[in-house]
Each structure stands twice: as structure tokens, then as C-alpha cells.
Amino acid sequence: MAPDTKRYWLMKTEPSTFSFDDLWRAPKRTTSWDGVRNYQARNMMRDDMKPGDLVFIYHSSADPTGIAGIAEVVRGGYPDESAFDEKDSHYDPKSKRDNPAWYVVDVKAVKPFKEIVTLESLRKMKGLEKMTLLQKGSRLSVQPVTPDEWAIINKAAG
């Protein structure tokens, strides 16, 4: 892969539902990141996230909230099966197999952080002032991370 096509991301999850540890223990340390029902997030998963991209896994509604580790995209966007399943809590009747409304990517856990890099500590780090996660009211569950932001956080994680 050409270096300038490498991208970085952050994905949120509630660890009471699915944590970084759950991903670490999953078969092949891999899961399909299903159930995302936001168009901006959908567009990024469908169009922009490619195998080899790296992803911070962020724990929301947790104690503490923060980044738990790093995952890698191992499969780019493809239709979210859970949207087609009437019995699934993420079922969406407007998503059709011949015209899917929602997409997933597959991610594989590659590195747990020794300690959660907490939201509180992120807010104190120089250079993250413009990070999407830290903007007031930001609730995008899939978001891009700049290479600079990635490096700052990765270094702080040790």
C-alpha cells in the first residue's frame, strides 16, 4: 500500500455491549462492526475504510471512558446483514439486499493498551484540540483521526 493512502480512524463502542477485550477474544480477534445507523459513519465505512487502516477502539459510557486499544481494518465496507434481519435489534426495513442502506467493515484487534487512554487525559494533550472526539456535542461513532493525532495518542499510550 502506498504510504499516503494509509488512514486512521476511531470507533466507539459501549464496553458493556462489546469491549476491546471482547474483540481480543473473538475468533481471529476479528468482528464485523455492525449496527452503525448514522449516515456520516456509514459513508466512511462504505467508501473510505480500507484493509490496513488502523482504528482506535473507544469505550463510551464506561468507567473510565477512553481508548482501549488498536484494531486494524481487515475488510472494507460491505452490506450490514443485521439490517435485513427482522428479528435483529438493528433491523431497518428501508435497507434492501439490492440497495443496502447500511454497511459494516471487519476489524481485527492488534494491540491492547496497557491502560485506557482516558478521555480526561486526551483533553489535556497538546495537539488534540481539533480532534473530532473532543468537540462539544460530538457523537459520531466512526470518525477519522489525523496522522498527527494518531502519533500523539499512540506515543502517550506507551
Next chain:
DNA sequence: GCCAACGTTGGC
């Protein structure tokens, strides 16, 4: 549990 901020829906 509270509630501000946000995205989506639907009446008009």
C-alpha cells in the same frame, strides 16, 4: 438518572 446536543422524521 439527568440532560444537552445532535440526527431523523413527518406534518404542513
Next chain:
DNA sequence: GCCAACGTTGGC
């Protein structure tokens, strides 16, 4: 196309 009402997110 506007926008009020509603449901959800997510920090605290």
C-alpha cells in the same frame, strides 16, 4: 423546504 417533535448518544 421548514421546523417542531421525537429518539438517541454519551458525558457527567
